[in-house]
Amino acid sequence: MIPNWIIQRSTLTPERIALRFEGKSWTYNEINDLALQQARKLTALGVKPHDRVAIYATSTPQIIFMICGCMHLQCEMVLLNLRLSNTELAYQIEDSEVVSIFSEDELVENLPKTAVSIHTFSEIEQTTLAEFTPAIEWSEEDTMTIMYTSGTTGYPKGVRQTIGNHVSNATSSLYNTGLVEDDAWLCTVPLFHISGFSMLCKCLLHGIRLDLYRKFDVDKVVNQLVEGSVTRMSVVAVTLERILSELENRNQQVSKRFLTMLAGGGPVPVDYLKRAIERGIQVSQTYGMTETSSQTATLSSEDALRKIGSAGKPLFFNQIKIADAKKPFEQGEILIKGAHVTPGYVGRFVEKPSQANGWLHSGDIGYLDDEGYLFVVDRRSDLIISGGENIYPAEIENVLTSHPSVREAGVCGVEDDQWGQVPNAFVVLKNEVDAEELLVFCKEHLASYKVPKKVYFVKELPRNGSSKLLRRKLQELI
Structure with missing residues (x-):
């Protein structure tokens, strides 16, 4: 068992600022009070402890109050990606078997038709309070979040992340970065992503501030980096480049108070790393996935140029090995072990084991060098990483081949x-x-x-002897 995060944090540091958003701020005590109100209102609407529910909202304080209210209720939260199509949303809602959907008012019209109860944030706000007493302790094995990640079949998998998974990830991260006075994360990544949600968990567990953005705003972000009002931030390569360009246009450096910029979602170009150093940014490249509740390996900033292209070493408590590799530099599938690894899936893939002999088979190909640094050679084989978003070719191919005029697609x-x-x-x-x-x-x-940026019409697709599509050869057709 583990203490209820929100209650314990509000007891330890009640008057510490927990959240800032567009000029407003909330203490940890206020967050707890608002979360308890949400839990009581949800109870009045018939939501029961441990129910599986979906949340569909932008990154504003309201989604944080809703998330924390659901935590008090110990609900399993399916965090719906705002960028999904109606068809994709319908699949996830049906597959996860949620009993309720909590939606930001302006987004309701984007939801598919469903028999599941939909409650808007304004409806919940106007609901009278019901009696509810939060649990003082939580079970580490209980599922806290479910996030969907595509599989090689093209069908998204609902990945379970337990309370223990999130605690393990936050603890390993803390051992890597440490804590400083007035520590604060700047969050421009969506809270429905594992990178955004893990940031919220770190702040709750470590008792530090989260500066939340509805969306990435390069001017405001750079202002904060230069003035030193935040200490850490997570980016993907495309947002890092925009930050660097703005700093270069201004001819400015980031404050010495800014400590760490975690870069995930794929390798960071060497040129970006060099430019970042010139602007005083310490970039730490990371490797992780939805199944590992975010980071599993991180390259320290001091090794950024010495080990260009590396994702670093596993964080404390985490283990990484290369399947069947007998010596350094031998390539193979990346295997991961640790308390941060998902125990399994829901829906269509509920029977699919997440681990074999205690190891998560990532599907990624990589190697460890002679110093134990991880290099990712191929992200899940044919995975496309676009602006930090994972795109699986099979999912797009399934859609294209469902068109009556299409015979094959790659x-x-x-x-x-x-x-x-x-x-x-x-x-x-x-x-x-x-x-x-x-x-x-x-x-x-x-x-x-x-959606494909270009469509090429061809007479045949490259295939091997067993007629398997060779996606790596498709570019040769251009």
């Missing part, structure tokens, strides 16, 4: 200056159709960032 990532990679599609037709019609079709079934 998708691969193509380098892009702004996003790192973007998906391109290669299609073998059954009947005549133009590319624009296929793109419109994709937009109806996929999140915007998954």
